[in-house]
Amino acid sequence: MPSTSSNRAHPHATTELCDAGKQLYAAALRSGRIARTEVSAAPCLLDLALLHPDAEDPAWLRPVLPSAALSQRLQPLEREIQERRMLAVELTDTFEPFLAISAQSQPTTHTITVLEGKDRINAAIEMALADCTTEMLTVQPGGGRDEHTLTKALQMGKEITDRGITMRTLYQHTARHSHGTLAYAEALAQGNVEIRTLEELIERLIIIDRSVAFIPAREDRHAALELRHAGLVEYLASVFEQLWQRAVPLLDETPYAPPTDGITGVQRSIAKLLIDGHVDEAIARRLGMNVRTCRAHIAKLAAALGSGSRAQLGYLIARSGILEREN
Template identity: 25%
Template sequence: MLEVLGLDHGQEAAYFALLDGSALGLDELVGRTGLEADILKGALTRLEDGGLVSRLTGEPARWTVLPPEHAIEVLLLARERDIRRVRALTQWLGEKHRKGRIGQDAAALIEVITGPEAVARCGQQLFAGAEREVRGIDAPPYAQAGDGSSVNSSANMASRGVRSRFIYGRDNLTLPGTIGRIERDMAYGEEVRILPRAPMKIIMADGQAGLIPLVATPQVLDSCILVRPSALLDALSALFETLWQQAQPYVPDGLGAAVAGEDGPTEDERRILSLLALGLSDDAIARQLGIGLRTVQRRVQALLVRLGAGSRFQAGVLAADRGWWRPTPRPRSQAPGERV
């Protein structure tokens, strides 16, 4: 259990034997742990050096545990420092390796990844390795990990303070479950904008790597190109930022600061308004809500009647006038990678 902190079996056994607060001698620890005295002597010395136990004065020697909440916290901080140093070393080694390969072969700037498992693993590594920001244009098909789960790490990135920005094509919103997935990711802090059509599929991490399909419009995502720092990656980054400025911010529920009250929209009307504002057809709305097309048509018509609107456009204007629909204003222009 404590091996993650660098404790071996002997140290862990001795530590747990002392946890009840007793001050124990070597013979007592041998009896409790079943370990040989020589092994316990070395384990106790290392535990004492690590600040986990203290040797009491007097003879025979006896040891007691120091408050775990403080002692283990010190070990955790030390291990975190070690991890940061190893991560920095890994980046340095990777950069040195890339520079060496570039000098020998320009093809080192890109790598073709083949096979669904390899593509999923590469995508997971991009998400897991990002330290500042992940950007992407989301479009099907999606890579599947070995356990069948999609490559998706919004919660994990949020816990690490990594910014996440994704663009979706409006046509992708018609796929069942897409809007629910978007709003779950947004709950973890993902920023989402919508374009009429997603021109391509891409994931970029920290401006250090990008992943794009090998085929422009694949039916199955079984091959990709991994792009390393280069003019090509710079161009992909610039394309994303241009599209990000052009895209419409996605507003969950489409309510913004909508007025609540007895005469406000029902929950069904709220969902329909938010989907209508995204430009979805009745058929697409039916798929998202999991109801029949005729049911959607009846509800849309009832909404128009309630608003006194003769068209969908007029319904949007009247809904905004009543406070039913107030889209979030477009945020100010941001530099690539800027944190808010």
């Protein structure tokens, strides 16, 4: 904090001149001197040593040249700056050996990067795809995609396969009821693209060349993590491979077992999640369907088991033994 003028009736920072001081100093410079009585309105001129007594007549004050006054004020500041520079050099010399060790032992890229906003997420994915040379693995939970999303995915898929890159994608079984998804699969069937489906999937996942992976960081998918840690990416790739082995090619027959006692395979899956305590919204999300469709299946399940209430439905599911049958 800058010091202030010693005159309490005339306080201001020592690096400043009040309006009266500016006018009087300018007048003194022009005329070569100024009467001492005039300076009473601006004692800061004396505090800043901008005026000194006339050697011949003490009633008058003579101005100090601005260049000399400035040099006098700057000298202690420049000395302090020089001392701090010397301190910075000494600190740098002290830590330089350790910086070299750190640079050799640490990776040059960030292993985990938080991406905020869909534009930044998409830009990071596109940048990683531009460097892709071998394969792209993706997990896309949920049902069928809208036309705009599938059109962009088809364009991207063709660009990737034209470069000789293989693509493997996992959808959920509910995507089989989407005409757009089936058309997308057929359009890419001749390329290096394979699509399979599972009843339940983990959250969205993209793995590129097994060197970088992208996963959601929030439920609304407006934030994502870009992972470049070799161990993490390899672990996620192993999870993908396990899911892939259990999955069924999209264009094959429906993987659900035929209805038994009026209860379909998807309804048995819903029954299992009901027994596990999941609410309708969670069941719908895990099976990749909307809540209305999920509740329609629950209603059919209740009718097939003769349930009159939601509480009774859980009891009847456990009692019926339908969960002991394989889907």
